[in-house]
Amino acid sequence: MPPLPSWNDTATRQAIETYVEAATGDRVAVFDNDGTLWCEKPMPIQLDFTLRHWEAMAEHDPSLRVRQPFKAAYEHDYGWLGTAMAKHYEGDNGDLKLVMGAVGEAFGGMSVEDYAAEVGDFFAEARHPTLDRPYRDCGYQPMVELLRYLEAHGFSTFVASGGDRDFMRPIASTIYDIPAERVIGSSFALSYREDEEGGAVVYKSGIDFFDDGPEKPVRIWSRIGRRPAFACGNSNGDVPMLRFADGLRLLVLHDDAEREFNYTRGAEQALAEGWTTISVKNDWATVFADAP
Amino acid sequence: MPPLPSWNDTATRQAIETYVEAATGDRVAVFDNDGTLWCEKPMPIQLDFTLRHWEAMAEHDPSLRVRQPFKAAYEHDYGWLGTAMAKHYEGDNGDLKLVMGAVGEAFGGMSVEDYAAEVGDFFAEARHPTLDRPYRDCGYQPMVELLRYLEAHGFSTFVASGGDRDFMRPIASTIYDIPAERVIGSSFALSYREDEEGGAVVYKSGIDFFDDGPEKPVRIWSRIGRRPAFACGNSNGDVPMLRFADGLRLLVLHDDAEREFNYTRGAEQALAEGWTTISVKNDWATVFADAP
Numbered sequence: 001m002p003p004l005p006s007w008n009d010t011a012t013r014q015a016i017e018t019y020v021e022a023a024t025g026d027r028v029a030v031f032d033n034d035g036t037l038w039c040e041k042p043m044p045i046q047l048d049f050t051l052r053h054w055e056a057m058a059e060h061d062p063s064l065r066v067r068q069p070f071k072a073a074y075e076h077d078y079g080w081l082g083t084a085m086a087k088h089y090e091g092d093n094g095d096l097k098l099v100m101g102a103v104g105e106a107f108g109g110m111s112v113e114d115y116a117a118e119v120g121d122f123f124a125e126a127r128h129p130t131l132d133r134p135y136r137d138c139g140y141q142p143m144v145e146l147l148r149y150l151e152a153h154g155f156s157t158f159v160a161s162g163g164d165r166d167f168m169r170p171i172a173s174t175i176y177d178i179p180a181e182r183v184i185g186s187s188f189a190l191s192y193r194e195d196e197e198g199g200a201v202v203y204k205s206g207i208d209f210f211d212d213g214p215e216k217p218v219r220i221w222s223r224i225g226r227r228p229a230f231a232c233g234n235s236n237g238d239v240p241m242l243r244f245a246d247g248l249r250l251l252v253l254h255d256d257a258e259r260e261f262n263y264t265r266g267a268e269q270a271l272a273e274g275w276t277t278i279s280v281k282n283d284w285a286t287v288f289a290d291a292p
Numbered sequence: 293m294p295p296l297p298s299w300n301d302t303a304t305r306q307a308i309e310t311y312v313e314a315a316t317g318d319r320v321a322v323f324d325n326d327g328t329l330w331c332e333k334p335m336p337i338q339l340d341f342t343l344r345h346w347e348a349m350a351e352h353d354p355s356l357r358v359r360q361p362f363k364a365a366y367e368h369d370y371g372w373l374g375t376a377m378a379k380h381y382e383g384d385n386g387d388l389k390l391v392m393g394a395v396g397e398a399f400g401g402m403s404v405e406d407y408a409a410e411v412g413d414f415f416a417e418a419r420h421p422t423l424d425r426p427y428r429d430c431g432y433q434p435m436v437e438l439l440r441y442l443e444a445h446g447f448s449t450f451v452a453s454g455g456d457r458d459f460m461r462p463i464a465s466t467i468y469d470i471p472a473e474r475v476i477g478s479s480f481a482l483s484y485r486e487d488e489e490g491g492a493v494v495y496k497s498g499i500d501f502f503d504d505g506p507e508k509p510v511r512i513w514s515r516i517g518r519r520p521a522f523a524c525g526n527s528n529g530d531v532p533m534l535r536f537a538d539g540l541r542l543l544v545l546h547d548d549a550e551r552e553f554n555y556t557r558g559a560e561q562a563l564a565e566g567w568t569t570i571s572v573k574n575d576w577a578t579v580f581a582d583a584p
Binding site: 112113156158165166169179180181182183187190191192194198199201214215216217218221222223224225226227240243244245246 | 404405448450457458461471472473474475479482483484486490491493506507508509510513514515516517518519532535536537538
C-alpha cells in the first residue's frame with residue numbers, strides 16, 4: 001500500500017514525499033491542531049466543551065443565568081459569543097474579558113486529573129453539530145497518515161496548537177496516537193496543592209500563556225528543545241511557527257464546502273507567504289475516516 | 293548479564309527490581325539531575341560553566357573586574373559565592389540578587405542555539421576539579437543503567453531538575469541518552485525574534501521559573517501531562533516531586549567520601565520521609581564509567 005492512501009496523487013503529495021524521503025539529521029515535525037489536524041468549524045471543539053460546562057453550571061446555579069457568558073450558554077444564544085468576538089476584532093475587549101473570566105470561574109481550582117476526566121467524558125459522547133459524526137471522529141484522516149509517514153521516516157511528531165494543551169491531551173492519543181508529552185498548547189497557570197495522598201496539580205483561574213503567533217516558536221523550544229524541520233498550520237497564528245521551521249512548511253486550505261468547510265478568514269497573511277498549500281478539495285481523497 | 297551490573301545485590305536493588313518487574317499501566321519515571329544523575333559537588337557543574345562565562349566577560353571588559361560576581365569569577369574567589377549563598381540562607385538576598393542579575397547580563401539576548409553551542413564547547417573540554425575526569429563523565433553509571441532498565445520495562449524516562457533546562461539538554465543525550473524533549477528544568481524567559489532567516493528564540497534577562505520544590509510537580513505536568521509512577525531525587529527540593537509520584541520513590545544518599553562525596557546538607561527533610569535510599573557506598577559497585 002502507498003504510504004498516504006487518503007491523499008490524491010498531486011503536486012502537494014509529491015512535494016511531501018520528495019522532502020520526507022530525502023530528510024536526514026534532526027527531524028522534528030510540528031502540527032497546529034484546530035483546522036490543521038481536526039475540524040474547527042462552525043466553532044472550535046473546545047468552545048463547545050466550554051459552553052456545555054457553563055450551561056451545566058447555570059443549571060446548578062440560577063444566579064448565573066442572568067450573567068454573560070453563562071446566560072448565552074444556558075440559552076444557546078451563540079450569537080452573543082459571535083458578537084463578543086466581532087467586538088474584539090474591532091478593539092472592544094469588554095465581552096471577551098467576561099468570557100475569559102468565566103473560563104477561570106469554570107476551571108480554576110480543578111485538578112488536572114479531574115479536568116482530563118471531564119474532557120474524556122465529553123469526547124465519549126459529544127457530536128459535531130453539522131458533520132453527523134462524533135467529535136472524536138473529526139480528525140483529518142490524511143493528516144493521521146502523514147503523522148505515521150513522518151514517524152516511519154525518523155521524525156518526532158508534536159501537536160503545537162493555540163488550543164488548551166490539557167483539553168487536547170486526553171484525546172490526542174486516541175485520534176492521532178500522539179502521547180500527552182508531545183502535545184503543546186495554551187495553558188492555565190498551575191499550582192501544586194499538597195494533601196495526605198500524593199498532592200494534586202490544580203488550575204489557577206488565569207491563563208499562563210496563549211500559544212499563538214510569536215509565542216508558538218517559544219513554546220516549541222520550551223517543550224522540544226530543537227528547531228522543527230517540518231511544520232504545518234492553517235492560519236495567521238501559525239506564521240511564526242512556520243517561519244521558525246527550516247525544512248518543509250505546509251498550510252491546509254479549507255476549500256471544500258461539500259465535505260468539510262470553505263473559509264480563508266484568519267488565514268490571509270499565512271496564504272500570502274507562498275508556502276505549499278494542502279487543498280482539502282483537491283489533495284485529499286478522503287477527509288474523515290469512517291466512524292467506528 | 294543482569295540488568296543492573298553496576299549495582300550491588302542489596303535490598304535497594306531488590307526493591308527496584310521487584311517494583312519494575314511488576315509495573316503495569318501508565319509508566320512515567322522522573323529523575324532529578326544534580327546529585328541524582330550526575331555529581332553536584334564541590335559546586336554544581338552549571339555554576340562552573342557560569343563562572344567561566346563571567347570570567348571571559350571580565351577578560352574582555354575590565355570594568356567588570358571590580359563588580360561582583362564578575363570580580364569573584366575573574367579572581368577565582370569562590371569564597372565570595374559561598375558567602376553569598378550563606379547570607380541567602382540567613383535571609384539576606386543582596387548578594388544573590390547580584391548573582392541573578394549577572395546571569396541575565398551574561399545570557400540575556402543570546403539565542404537558544406548559540407547557548408547550546410557554548411554549552412557543547414564547555415562539555416568538550418571542562419574537567420571536574422577533584423575527580424580527575426571530564427564533566428561529561430560525571431554521570432553516575434548505575435543511574436544510566438537504571439534508565440535503560442526502566443525503558444526496557446515500558447517506562448518513559450525524564451530528567452526533572454532544578455538546573456537550567458537548556459544547560460542540560462545539549463549533554464543529556466550524550467550522558468543519559470535522553471533527548472531534549474524529555475529534559476525538564478528551570479528556564480530563562482524566552483521571546484521570538486523575527487529576522488530574514490527563520491527567526492530565533494532568544495533569552496530575556498530574567499528567570500521564567502525555577503523548577504524546584506512545589507514547582508517540580510507543576511513543571512512535570514506541564515511537560516509530561518501524566519503523573520509519574522517512579523521518581524528519584526536526592527534533596528529537599530525533590531520532596532514534592534516524590535510525593536506527587538504514586539509508585540516507587542527513591543533518594544540517593546551521598547555517603548561515599550572515597551569514591552564521590554559525603555554530605556546530607558539540604559537533604560534532611562527528604563531523608564526524614566522514610567523513602568527507599570540508594571547508598572552510593574553500599575548499593576553501587578561502580579560509581580562512574582571509565583573515561584572513554
